Amino acid sequence: MGYSIPKGTLIIPLLASVLNEEGQWKFPNEFNPENFLNDKGEFVKPEAFMPFSTGPRVCLGEGLAPMELFLIMVTLLRKFRFIWPEDAGEPDYTPLFGATLTPKPYRMKIQLRK
Ligand code: HEM
Numbered sequence: 001m002g003y004s005i006p007k008g009t010l011i012i013p014l015l016a017s018v019l020n021e022e023g024q025w026k027f028p029n030e031f032n033p034e035n036f037l038n039d040k041g042e043f044v045k046p047e048a049f050m051p052f053s054t055g056p057r058v059c060l061g062e063g064l065a066p067m068e069l070f071l072i073m074v075t076l077l078r079k080f081r082f083i084w085p086e087d088a089g090e091p092d093y094t095p096l097f098g099a100t101l102t103p104k105p106y107r108m109k110i111q112l113r114k
Helices: 015-019 064-079
Strands: 080-083 109-112
Antiparallel strands (some): 080 109
């Protein structure tokens, strides 16, 4: 893109920029599962979805991490019911900036499923 980067330069990609890129997402600045659905409501992985980065230094856990997350989430959801407390107001999705983007601390009611 016209930039000349000297050999040996340390490059730290800011993945948040592509994960919030206008024109790549239906709702670039919102946590909204519709970002992953096409007009027919089918799941589609957008080209700009690259939380594990890309290229020769792509995350080595790219295959493992989604499986782990799936197993952890399914195990928790099968055992427990996660309930937003009635007195907690509207959830605030504004992320906290750091090495990663994290949600603000929140309270959650957790009930054992029968
Ligand atoms: C949701 C979980 C994870 C996310 C979002 C994630 C994301 C990333 C990202 C963005 C990078 C930097 C890639 C770059 O330099 O361009 C990276 C590197 C790396 N990740 Fe992950 N990662 C996850 C889980 C894991 C797991 C479970 C493992 C190992 C079992 C792992 C192993 C690595 C390794 C070894 C690198 C360095 C690759 C290199 O520099 O050649 N990651 N990861």
